[in-house]
Amino acid sequence: MIRTEALTRRFGDRLAVDGLTLEVREGEILGLLGPNGAGKTTTVRMLACLLAPTSGRAWVGGHEVGREASAIRSTVGILTESPGFYKRLSLERNLRYFADLYGVSSPRAAARRYLERLGLWDRRTDAVATLSKGLRQRLALARALVHEPKVLFLDEPTAGLDPESARDVRRFIGELTSERRTVLLCTHNLPEAEELCDRIAVLRTRLIALDRPAALKERMSGGRVLVELGNPRPEFATGLHLPFVQRASLEGNTLTVEGANPDRDNPTLVRRLVEMGAEIRSVTRDERTLEDVYLSLMGRDDAAG
Amino acid sequence: MRRVRVLIAKEWEELRKIKMVIYGALFLPLLMGGLAGFMVWQGQGLPPEAQAALFNTALMYFLILPVMIPVTLAVYSIVGEKEQGTLEPLLATPLTDWEIFAGKALVAVLPSLVLTWGVFLLFLIAAHVILGGIPAGVLSVPWLLSIFVLSPLLAVFGVLVSMLVSSRTSDPRAAYQFSGLAVVPSLIPLIAYSIQMTAVNLLLVILEGGILVVLNGALLYLVVKLFRREEILTRWK
Numbered sequence: 001m002i003r004t005e006a007l008t009r010r011f012g013d014r015l016a017v018d019g020l021t022l023e024v025r026e027g028e029i030l031g032l033l034g035p036n037g038a039g040k041t042t043t044v045r046m047l048a049c050l051l052a053p054t055s056g057r058a059w060v061g062g063h064e065v066g067r068e069a070s071a072i073r074s075t076v077g078i079l080t081e082s083p084g085f086y087k088r089l090s091l092e093r094n095l096r097y098f099a100d101l102y103g104v105s106s107p108r109a110a111a112r113r114y115l116e117r118l119g120l121w122d123r124r125t126d127a128v129a130t131l132s133k134g135l136r137q138r139l140a141l142a143r144a145l146v147h148e149p150k151v152l153f154l155d156e157p158t159a160g161l162d163p164e165s166a167r168d169v170r171r172f173i174g175e176l177t178s179e180r181r182t183v184l185l186c187t188h189n190l191p192e193a194e195e196l197c198d199r200i201a202v203l204r205t206r207l208i209a210l211d212r213p214a215a216l217k218e219r220m221s222g223g224r225v226l227v228e229l230g231n232p233r234p235e236f237a238t239g240l241h242l243p244f245v246q247r248a249s250l251e252g253n254t255l256t257v258e259g260a261n262p263d264r265d266n267p268t269l270v271r272r273l274v275e276m277g278a279e280i281r282s283v284t285r286d287e288r289t290l291e292d293v294y295l296s297l298m299g300r301d302d303a304a305g
Numbered sequence: 306m307r308r309v310r311v312l313i314a315k316e317w318e319e320l321r322k323i324k325m326v327i328y329g330a331l332f333l334p335l336l337m338g339g340l341a342g343f344m345v346w347q348g349q350g351l352p353p354e355a356q357a358a359l360f361n362t363a364l365m366y367f368l369i370l371p372v373m374i375p376v377t378l379a380v381y382s383i384v385g386e387k388e389q390g391t392l393e394p395l396l397a398t399p400l401t402d403w404e405i406f407a408g409k410a411l412v413a414v415l416p417s418l419v420l421t422w423g424v425f426l427l428f429l430i431a432a433h434v435i436l437g438g439i440p441a442g443v444l445s446v447p448w449l450l451s452i453f454v455l456s457p458l459l460a461v462f463g464v465l466v467s468m469l470v471s472s473r474t475s476d477p478r479a480a481y482q483f484s485g486l487a488v489v490p491s492l493i494p495l496i497a498y499s500i501q502m503t504a505v506n507l508l509l510v511i512l513e514g515g516i517l518v519v520l521n522g523a524l525l526y527l528v529v530k531l532f533r534r535e536e537i538l539t540r541w542k
Contacts, residue, residue: 011539048397051535073399080397084390086315088322093315100311101398127322143394 001026001151001182002047007056009042016042018206019056026150027180029173031187031197033294038204040186041081044153047184048078061150074102077149081156083140087129091120091139094128095146102147114142118172134165141172152176155186170196190290200290202297209297217288224286225262225269227255230279242272256286308400312408320378320412330416333373337366338424345432356440363428364451370421371456372463375413379467383409387537396534406468406528413464414457421456447507455510458517465524472532 002024009017017039024030032040045051047060049069058065061075085094092111099107115121118138123131131139137157144152157173158166166189173196176183187193193200194213202209202216209216229236230253237250246259257269262285273280320326341363348356386392395405433439 045538050393050396050538070399070401073397076397078394078397080390080393082390083394084392086319086391087389088319089315093318097311097315098394098398101308101395101400103307103399 001028002030002058002060002184004043004047004058005056007043007046007058008054009039009046009051010054015205017046017053017203020203020207022201022207022210024182024184026182027177028198029177029183029185029196031185031193031200032203033187033190033193033200034203035188035298040203041155043203044078044155044184044186047072048076048153049073074147075149076151076153077144077147078153079140079144079155079157081159083136083143085128085136085139085143088127090125091115091128091131092124094139095142098143099146104147107146110146110148111142114146118142119168132165134161134168137161137165137169138172141169150181152181152183153186154183156188157185158187158189158192166192190294194290202294204298213290216293217290223259223261223265225257225266226284226286227257227269227273227278228281228283229253229255229273230281231277233278236273236276236278239276240269240272242268244268253281308404309408309411312400312404313412316408316412317416326377329377330374330420334370334420334424337370338428341366341428342431342435345428346435349435353440356436357443360432360440360443364448367421367425367428367452368455368459370424371417371460374417374420375460375464376467378416379409379413379464379471383468383471383532383537385471393538396538402529402532402534406525406532409468410461410464413467414460417460418457421460422452425452447510450507450510450514455514455517458514458521461521462517462524465521465528469524469528469531472528472537 002022004020004022007017007020008015016037020039020043022030032043034040042051046053047058047065049065049072052066060072063071063075065072086097089097092108092115095111095114096107099110104110112121112124115124118141120135120138120142123135128136128139141154141157144154154173158169161169170192173183173185185193185197197213199210199212200216201207232250232253232255234250236255237248240248240257242265244259244261244265245257248255248257250256255273266283270280270283344359344363345356348359351359383392386395429439429444
């Protein structure tokens with residue numbers, strides 16, 4: 001549904017996006033993660049035909065960016081980083097206006113559908129100026145969807161929201177997958193990316209990593225097993241002598257074994273420790289959070305750069 | 306044209322909600338109309354030539370009006386969208402640059418013409434009542450051309466200058482400052498008449514009309530040419 005080939009954008013001497021190549025399948029939610037200035041918003045703007053690429057090519061819904069701007073604009077819905085509204089107009093009027101501009105056959109019905117879906121119908125006649133930030137964000141989602149786009153670009157959809165509003169917005173984004181919509185989600189919020197995204201692209205001007213959240217974490221964990229012992233003794237770390245163990249260390253009651261493939265090697269590891277006289281209380285896989293993965297990727301990129 | 310109509314309908318609905326804009330838009334025509342009426346009232350009992358001269362001066366108010374009314378609306382057209390944060394969602398719709406400009410320009414031009422012509426009609430009625438008739442030679446071809454051709458051209462000029470400024474300036478205050486330039490062409494005949502270089506005459510009207518047509522064409526080209534979505538999105542903070 002979205003495809004980019006060496007997509008690049010410069011602003012004067014500054015490289016904002018460098019040779020981005022990726023593909024987003026229909027119905028997939030792809031998270032774009034990266035620090036401020038990593039090129040996430042620029043990428044979205046290029047794909048929404050708001051900015052022209054300096055070089056490279058991209059296709060959205062089968063239409064080529066730069067050549068079929070009008071077709072792309074009709075195909076995509078965009079939630080901008082700070083979505084503004086005509087504050088003196090009502091919620092319904094704001095939505096009807098955008099539905100009309102997109103050529104929706106029944107703007108009133110479309111506005112009603114999304115106001116109801118996002119729990120804003122009771123406030124439909126209120127001026128947007130009276131809405132809280134959370135409700136405005138919901139309205140911004142409604143606006144992005146009012147013309148039933150196949151592709152959605154969501155730029156920091158939960159930024160600055162209270163936890164309850166953020167949860168509501170996330171729940172709604174989650175529901176979109178059942179409608180086969182393709183979503184490109186820019187976010188700083190790592191748990192949010194992990195919860196919502198099928199795959200995550202880590203971006204810092206160029207693409208640093210692209211994979212499923214679980215695969216990214218697994219890649220970074222590299223097989224670490226934590227064994228909690230009732231009788232910790234140094235020889236449990238030094239005397240394991242198992243071929244799959246790369247490193248073992250004891251800290252307090254916890255023995256950390258690196259290099260093991262937990263699914264395959266845990267029974268052998270447990271058997272060996274029992275033979276050595278260890279009292280094992282628990283054995284767990286050391287799960288890295290997405291934050292660990294992200295920070296590690298950024299650190300590596302710093303070192304490489 | 307459908308999207309232009311949609312844009313205009315929304316803009317007017319929004320403007321109707323801003324009471325100060327309504328009052329401001331009504332105040333100026335009423336003030337100018339009142340001043341023009343006062344001028345004619347002073348002409349009671351004067352010879353017809355003197356009354357006609359007063360009418361000529363009063364006409365100038367109706368040339369300034371169509372420029373002054375839409376400037377405030379037009380200057381806010383682009384910079385206002387940016388200020389509200391609605392420009393990016395608007396540019397993301399299938400609206401073309403031409404549609405945006407046509408819609409924004411008409412929103413400003415149409416009410417100013419309606420108000421100018423409406424107040425002009427009231428002025429004529431008042432003059433008729435005050436003087437017991439309109440002096441001969443006042444509703445001449447140059448007069449009517451001034452009101453019905455020069456006024457729209459001046460209004461379009463004012464709107465185009467304001468929109469050009471609005472799309473190139475990121476700060477509303479700077480936009481208002483620069484858009485004051487839009488009033489200059491309407492002052493040319495006023496200056497000419499007030500220093501009694503000439504009276505309302507066909508040559509001057511045609512000359513100014515011709516210059517305005519050329520200027521408006523050039524401005525329209527510039528406005529669309531210089532409207533760069535990218536710059537507006539990335540440079541305006």
